[in-house]
Amino acid sequence: MTRPGLLRMVLRGLLRRCPWCGGRGAFFTGWFTKATHCRSCGLRWRRGDVGFELGAAAVAAMITLGPLVLALAIGMAITWPDIAVVPMLAVLVPAAVLLPLAVYPVSYTLWQAFDLTMRPVEPDDFDIGAIVGEDLDEGAGPEP
Numbered sequence: 338m339t340r341p342g343l344l345r346m347v348l349r350g351l352l353r354r355c356p357w358c359g360g361r362g363a364f365f366t367g368w369f370t371k372a373t374h375c376r377s378c379g380l381r382w383r384r385g386d387v388g389f390e391l392g393a394a395a396v397a398a399m400i401t402l403g404p405l406v407l408a409l410a411i412g413m414a415i416t417w418p419d420i421a422v423v424p425m426l427a428v429l430v431p432a433a434v435l436l437p438l439a440v441y442p443v444s445y446t447l448w449q450a451f452d453l454t455m456r457p458v459e460p461d462d463f464d465i466g467a468i469v470g471e472d473l474d475e476g477a478g479p480e481p
């Protein structure tokens with residue numbers, strides 16, 4: 338069980354894939370709904386850590402506020418000294434509402450990549466039974 342490199346896991350996280358195995362859409366069954374484990378490798382979200390969502394929220398704040406602050410700074414620099422407040426608010430306020438919704442799943446998979454780098458994976462972190470059960474359910478033929 339070798340850990341993928343940080344860059345590889347971050348890229349997988351940015352693509353909303355499982356940072357560990359690269360499974361596509363492995364954790365999310367919808368944009369906002371997630372499974373308890375990766376549907377490809379069985380890795381659980383929570384690996385004995387109850388504060389996982391806090392890390393994901395911090396990542397969401399960083400990848401949301403960073404572009405907003407940058408856009409605000411560029412807008413102020415371009416329109417200085419007569420700062421175009423209303424046009425900037427017309428663009429940035431909707432962006433401040435929509436951007437967190439757009440990056441929601443990526444914030445989880447990206448945080449998962451950092452979490453996997455900081456805390457080594459243990460065999461108990463995988464829910465192999467759920468994966469095997471899903472495969473059996475999908476492969477099962479019609480009931481006799």
Ligand SMILES: [Zn+2]
Pocket residue numbers: 355356357358359360363375376377378379380
């Ligand atoms: Zn996985």
